[in-house]
Amino acid sequence: MDFDPTSHPHRRFNPLLNEYILVSPHRAKRPWLGQTETLQPTNLPQYDPECYLCPGNTRSGGLTNPVYEQTFTFENDFAAILPPPAPAPPVPSHPLLISQPVHGGCDVILFHPRHDLTLSRLALEDIGHIIEEWIAIYVKRSMQEGIKYVQIFENKGSMMGCSNPHPHGQVWSLSEIPSIPSTELASLAHYAETETSSTDAPRGSQGRPCMLCEYSHIEVNAGDDDGRVVVKNDHWVALVPWWATWPFEILLLPYKRHIPSVEELLAEEKKAFADILSKVTIRYDNLFSCMFAYSMGMHQRPTRSGDDIAHLHLHFAPPLLRSATVRKFLVGFELMAEAQRDLTPEQAAARLRGVESKHFMSS
Amino acid sequence: MDFDPTSHPHRRFNPLLNEYILVSPHRAKRPWLGQTETLQPTNLPQYDPECYLCPGNTRSGGLTNPVYEQTFTFENDFAAILPPPAPAPPVPSHPLLISQPVHGGCDVILFHPRHDLTLSRLALEDIGHIIEEWIAIYVKRSMQEGIKYVQIFENKGSMMGCSNPHPHGQVWSLSEIPSIPSTELASLAHYAETETSSTDAPRGSQGRPCMLCEYSHIEVNAGDDDGRVVVKNDHWVALVPWWATWPFEILLLPYKRHIPSVEELLAEEKKAFADILSKVTIRYDNLFSCMFAYSMGMHQRPTRSGDDIAHLHLHFAPPLLRSATVRKFLVGFELMAEAQRDLTPEQAAARLRGVESKHFMSS
Ligand SMILES: O=P(O)(O)O[C@H]1O[C@H](CO)[C@@H](O)[C@H](O)[C@H]1O
Ligand SMILES: O=P(O)(O)O[C@H]1O[C@H](CO)[C@@H](O)[C@H](O)[C@H]1O
Numbered sequence: 001m002d003f004d005p006t007s008h009p010h011r012r013f014n015p016l017l018n019e020y021i022l023v024s025p026h027r028a029k030r031p032w033l034g035q036t037e038t039l040q041p042t043n044l045p046q047y048d049p050e051c052y053l054c055p056g057n058t059r060s061g062g063l064t065n066p067v068y069e070q071t072f073t074f075e076n077d078f079a080a081i082l083p084p085p086a087p088a089p090p091v092p093s094h095p096l097l098i099s100q101p102v103h104g105g106c107d108v109i110l111f112h113p114r115h116d117l118t119l120s121r122l123a124l125e126d127i128g129h130i131i132e133e134w135i136a137i138y139v140k141r142s143m144q145e146g147i148k149y150v151q152i153f154e155n156k157g158s159m160m161g162c163s164n165p166h167p168h169g170q171v172w173s174l175s176e177i178p179s180i181p182s183t184e185l186a187s188l189a190h191y192a193e194t195e196t197s198s199t200d201a202p203r204g205s206q207g208r209p210c211m212l213c214e215y216s217h218i219e220v221n222a223g224d225d226d227g228r229v230v231v232k233n234d235h236w237v238a239l240v241p242w243w244a245t246w247p248f249e250i251l252l253l254p255y256k257r258h259i260p261s262v263e264e265l266l267a268e269e270k271k272a273f274a275d276i277l278s279k280v281t282i283r284y285d286n287l288f289s290c291m292f293a294y295s296m297g298m299h300q301r302p303t304r305s306g307d308d309i310a311h312l313h314l315h316f317a318p319p320l321l322r323s324a325t326v327r328k329f330l331v332g333f334e335l336m337a338e339a340q341r342d343l344t345p346e347q348a349a350a351r352l353r354g355v356e357s358k359h360f361m362s363s
Numbered sequence: 364m365d366f367d368p369t370s371h372p373h374r375r376f377n378p379l380l381n382e383y384i385l386v387s388p389h390r391a392k393r394p395w396l397g398q399t400e401t402l403q404p405t406n407l408p409q410y411d412p413e414c415y416l417c418p419g420n421t422r423s424g425g426l427t428n429p430v431y432e433q434t435f436t437f438e439n440d441f442a443a444i445l446p447p448p449a450p451a452p453p454v455p456s457h458p459l460l461i462s463q464p465v466h467g468g469c470d471v472i473l474f475h476p477r478h479d480l481t482l483s484r485l486a487l488e489d490i491g492h493i494i495e496e497w498i499a500i501y502v503k504r505s506m507q508e509g510i511k512y513v514q515i516f517e518n519k520g521s522m523m524g525c526s527n528p529h530p531h532g533q534v535w536s537l538s539e540i541p542s543i544p545s546t547e548l549a550s551l552a553h554y555a556e557t558e559t560s561s562t563d564a565p566r567g568s569q570g571r572p573c574m575l576c577e578y579s580h581i582e583v584n585a586g587d588d589d590g591r592v593v594v595k596n597d598h599w600v601a602l603v604p605w606w607a608t609w610p611f612e613i614l615l616l617p618y619k620r621h622i623p624s625v626e627e628l629l630a631e632e633k634k635a636f637a638d639i640l641s642k643v644t645i646r647y648d649n650l651f652s653c654m655f656a657y658s659m660g661m662h663q664r665p666t667r668s669g670d671d672i673a674h675l676h677l678h679f680a681p682p683l684l685r686s687a688t689v690r691k692f693l694v695g696f697e698l699m700a701e702a703q704r705d706l707t708p709e710q711a712a713a714r715l716r717g718v719e720s721k722h723f724m725s726s
Contacts, residue, residue, distance in 0.1 A: 001448065001450045002450060003450040003451060003452045003453060003464075004450075005452070005462075008445075008449060008450055008464070009443065009444050009445055009449065009465055009466070010449070010452055010462050010463060010464055010465055011462060011463050011464075011465050011539060012461070012462045013461035013462065013463075015459055015461075019542040019546075020463070020539070020541075020542055021542075022443065022444070022465065022537075022541070023462075024443035024444065026445075027441060027443050029441065030423075030440075030441030031423055032526065033526040033527065034521055034524060034525065034526030034527075035401075035521040035522065035524070035526075038398075060393075060394055077393075078390060078392065078393030080372065080385065080387035080390050080696070080703055081372050081385070081387065082371075082372055082389075085364065086371060086372065086373070087364045087365060087366040087367075087371055088366060089366045089368070089373055090366060094561070094562075094581050095558065096378055096574070096577065096578050096581065096605065097581075097605050098375070098376040098378075099368075099373050099374060099375045099376065099386075100373065100374050100376075100383070101366075101371070101373055101374075102372055102373055102374050102385065103372070149700075151696060151699065151700045153695040153696055153699050153700070154695065155692075155694045155695040158397055158398040159398065160692065160694045160695070161397060161398070161692025161694040161695075162397065162694075163395065163396040163397030163398075164396065164397075170695065170696070172696055172700070174385075176374060176383070178383075178385070178696075178700035178701035179382040179383055179384075179700070179701040179702070180698075180699060180700050180701060181700060183382075195458065198457070199457075211459065214459065215459050218457050218459070218460075242459065242460050295694045295695040295698050295699065296695070296699075297695060297696075297698065297699025297700065298699075299699070315698075315699060317698050317699075329518075329523065329524025331518045331523045331524040331525075331658045332516040332517065332518040332523070332524075332533065332658040332659070332660060333443070333514060333516060333533070333535055333541075333660075335543075335658050335660065335678075335680050336514065336516050336543060336658065336659075336660025336661075336662070336678060336680075337512075337514045337516070337535070337541035337542070337543055337544060337660065338541035338542040338543060339542070340443055
């Protein structure tokens with residue numbers, strides 16, 4: 001019997017997190033009788049007097065937003081991480097009861113004054129403003145005392161715990177490197193030390209192999225027809241990684257040279273970044289003709305002075321699987337044993353390649 | 364400033380998964396304007412002619428269930444893992460494109476003929492039948508060729524991707540040890556090799572320290588008043604672990620002796636297991652007076668012939684946070700950086716201790 005990835009269950013290795021995931025592609029055939037999601041409205045007003053993120057409105061913390069015209073950043077009124085000093089927990093009474101203090105700050109970035117837009121419907125110029133804001137916050141937070149990681153992310157859609165459709169993202173900066181970036185950085189360092197690059201991919205810091213430069217290089221050069229690349233431009237590639245967990249997960253990264261953080265992006269790379277962000281989010285919305293929910297997270301050099309082993313990349317984790325209202329549940333087996341997916345990454349990439357490149361709501 | 368775990372953000376270390384989680388207890392104060400969940404019905408019929416799991420009914424795969432009177436197990440009609448042989452994927456063209464074959468089987472265990480009951484409302488005798496069924500499947504699947512792990516779990520509630528309220532659980536058995544149990548087993552082995560037990564906790568295999576025997580011992584002996592123990596009996600303890608991720612996560616385990624798997628349970632330990640399962644699930648339902656959703660997973664010695672380093676335990680991962688309809692979303696920061704919780708494990712344990720011990724629906 002020959003191996004057919006679209007019908008034979010198998011496991012794939014995720015070299016960033018150093019773990020396997022289970023691929024059960026034949027499973028998409030089972031009928032779905034479970035929970036369905038509520039569609040996100042597509043007819044929001046441009047300005048909502050009740051929205052605490054709209055220009056000129058008052059937030060729940062009591063402060064009033066300026067009448068901002070591009071992006072506007074403020075400290076989260078209910079921040080999960082607070083400014084220093086963070087009192088140290090007592091010495092643990094047992095080696096199994098370890099804790100550590102943490103301090104930092106949480107920023108909210110309003111992407112645009114218009115309540116009804118999302119990344120997928122913003123002009124490239126407006127996406128450019130968001131990129132500049134990410135860079136500014138990365139630099140500013142990086143330089144604050146004790147900050148070891150600046151985590152930029154976006155929760156989009158109520159399905160992903162987002163409580164306000166007004167386009168916005170967040171940045172949580174902390175005095176420790178969080179678990180997942182920390183695991184990734186260790187994997188990148190291990191790769192740099194142990195692998196001998198077999199391709200002509202760009203080299204990483206100090207001329208050592210970079211796992212992500214190497215990976216994007218082989219994907220870009222594999223040819224897109226039955227591959228994992230969704231869309232690319234002169235500097236960036238968006239692909240469904242070999243080890244994707246979420247049905248339509250995307251890894252977005254620059255592939256032409258090793259770029260540790262957003263701060264190192266050159267003017268043309270920023271322009272191409274805006275372009276690819278637009279292309280990815282448009283394809284997402286077009287897949288099921290809906291406001292496609294996701295969590296996005298950016299991984300890079302922890303702070304300005306951090307380790308150049310990092311290569312800038314963004315993960316998109318979108319929950320939808322079958323339609324605009326049927327999601328994948330990562331639950332019992334996934335929470336307790338191992339991530340499991342119901343279609344191959346190649347199938348997901350082909351689906352995303354196949355949709356229109358123009359937004360379904362544009363006229 | 365003195366450290367106050369209920370108001371100062373801090374991180375706690377999870378020694379099973381070898382990672383930190385972020386505790387932001389002051390965060391529960393923020394208003395919630397996001398998605399609310401649909402209440403699970405509490406008025407289901409005892410028999411539903413449309414339910415493919417009720418006795419005597421026909422399943423979607425076309426087979427008919429017997430008129431079972433206690434438990435009934437069948438192979439999943441849409442199994443994620445299939446029986447051997449599993450054809451081997453081709454040799455990877457690059458070290459970043461690794462996959463491996465996997466085979467095994469997926470069982471569905473119907474817990475009880477009645478469509479309207481859940482673990483929380485079953486008689487202890489009926490829970491006892493489920494325990495016997497878990498043991499029987501563990502033994503049977505363990506002995507099949509090439510099986511390396513038997514993962515017992517339950518998804519309960521549509522919020523957790525469960526598509527049928529008829530009480531049932533699943534068992535996925537595989538030819539590889541899945542990622543999470545594999546990490547846990549490595550942590551247990553590391554602990555056994557490096558720690559010198561400081562307590563009079565039961566010893567693990569070959570007289571070495573067992574992380575989980577030790578941990579349950581210190582929790583049981585800490586006194587429950589401001590601790591993490593929710594409920595215990597002569598053999599088992601249910602606690603909100605120091606490193607809990609989900610708001611009301613519970614770790615359930617035997618604490619009197621080292622027990623690698625369900626197969627080793629003595630008659631009185633099985634009885635106590637049924638008792639504590641009932642107590643935990645009743646408290647869960649009573650917390651918000653609803654059919655409380657969760658994923659449950661059992662970790663133990665991978666198979667009969669596996670490593671005795673394992674200590675039998677169950678994880679309960681319930682999503683609800685504030686009420687019967689407001690859940691915790693583990694999304695952006697959590698998916699991309701690190702798990703984050705909004706109340707301390709001690710606060711969660713106190714809440715669960717504080718509810719009635721009699722089910723809210725019982726008369
Ligand atoms: O097997 P079920 O109940 O059809 O499906 C449910 O549990 C599985 C195992 O956790 C998950 O992979 C599915 O996403 C979920 O909907
Ligand atoms: O910060 P928000 O948007 O209020 O909250 C959302 O994102 C946070 C960070 O991922 C999560 O911890 C919350 O559970 C989620 O609801």
